[in-house]
Amino acid sequence: MKKEKEIESSDAVYHVPVLRDEVIEQLHINPSGVYVDCTFGGGGHSRAILEKLGEEGKLVAFDQDADAKRNLPDDQRVLFVPHNFRHLQRFLRLNGISQVDGLLADLGVSSHQFDEGSRGFSTRFDAALDMRMDxxxxxxxxxxxxxxxxxxxxxxxxxxxxxxxxxxxxxxxxxxxxxxxxxxxxxxxxxxxxxxxxxxxxxxxxxxxxxxxxxNDEMGALKELLEQLPQVLKPGGRAAIITFHSIEDRLVKLFFKNNTFEEETENPFETTEKLRTLKPVNKKPIEASQDEIKKNPRSRSAKLRVAERT
Incomplete structure (x- = not known):
């Protein structure tokens, strides 16, 4: 994974935030709201959210990779949780937060993890077969x-x-x-x-x-995250999930549509519409522009899906 550009307020290139502007637009940020970045990484998305938040706003940043902590901005509005986002609801409650206004998850591996040869994520280096994010x-x-x-x-x-x-x-x-x-x-x-x-x-x-x-049990963690969204999001709150391969995207698409991981079969005799607490905002995923792909080739396979809590 190439190092494409420097992240502001970071000593070293860590991770280029994919679809950053599109995420911010879709989250409809309330300046005094509470938002969660489930995959803090280099902090690119988090900084963009913080720019839209006022003094009363709050950002909860999750990341199970200890390396991410060094990218934290010196900002009283940020609460860092050094754990996997599958424990979302638990750690929100521990910090006195029952529901949030919006949430972002940028799934997969950060550029930093690929570029750090000793982590074992990339075939470009020889290292121990590790691949642990945590x-x-x-x-x-x-x-x-x-x-x-x-x-x-x-x-x-x-x-x-x-x-x-x-x-x-x-x-x-x-x-x-x-x-x-x-x-x-x-x-x-x-x-x-x-x-x-x-x-x-x-x-x-x-x-x-x-x-x-x-x-890293990535599919298990994603499923657990998605299942918590109806309880964690406030009515009108939005979840923005960025995926990088078809397996993740199918899970997100299915859950946003049906609020379950089970495929629904059409029943011609059933006329009542099932009550869903999450509804997809976009029928088709939002993808990176040609300009972004040119600057950051990793964004080529990125797909952003957004759902709103009813």
Missing amino acids: RRQEKTAADVVKGYGEQQLHKLFEQYGEVTNAKTLARTIVEKRKVSPIQTINDFKTAVSGVVKGNPNKYFAQVFQALRIEV
Whole structure:
């Protein structure tokens, strides 16, 4: 992931906020309201929210990655919570907040995490197979590669990475780890080099994405976040979620539409409309402009969906 531009008020390039202006526009910020940035990172989105807030406003910033804390602005209106956003409601209540006016989540990996070679997120470096966003947790990518059975590996590469030869890849890993331990990025790339299909960079990006999602239970965390929105948002409050791959986007789209993760079947005899507390604001996701994509290529795959609490 390239370092594209410097974040204001930050000593080093950390993360370029994607769709920043679109997020601010969609949140309809109330100057005296309470807002949550579920993925603080480099603080780009948070700073944009703070610019719209008055003295009475409040911003709650969540980030499970300890590195993010050094990007905090010196601002009394900011409350930092060093935990995963799946614990949203719990930590809001602990701080005397029952409902908020708006919420943002910019999912996936920050540019900083990709660029910090020792974290194990990027195939550009050799490092331990780590990939933990929260380094307080125990399970690493090496643990997944070492301990998961062939079926488990097949399923995660197929579902989370959409890897075309997921079954072959899983079998290869199981065979190779019997001969030699797979503990680093280079160990992994060497072990599976014989089954790489197509462009190696794209192939490993998909494989690493699958491992990262599994290590951090990203789908589980996203589901828990979405399920809390009807209770956490005030009536008229909005949630803006930015996704970077189809698996996340499908979950967000489905929950915003149905307020459940179950696909609804059309019943021609049912005329009563089901009561939903969340309604999508935009039928189609908002995507980055060509200008933004040129400045920040990472924004190419970004999709912003917004829902409003009724």
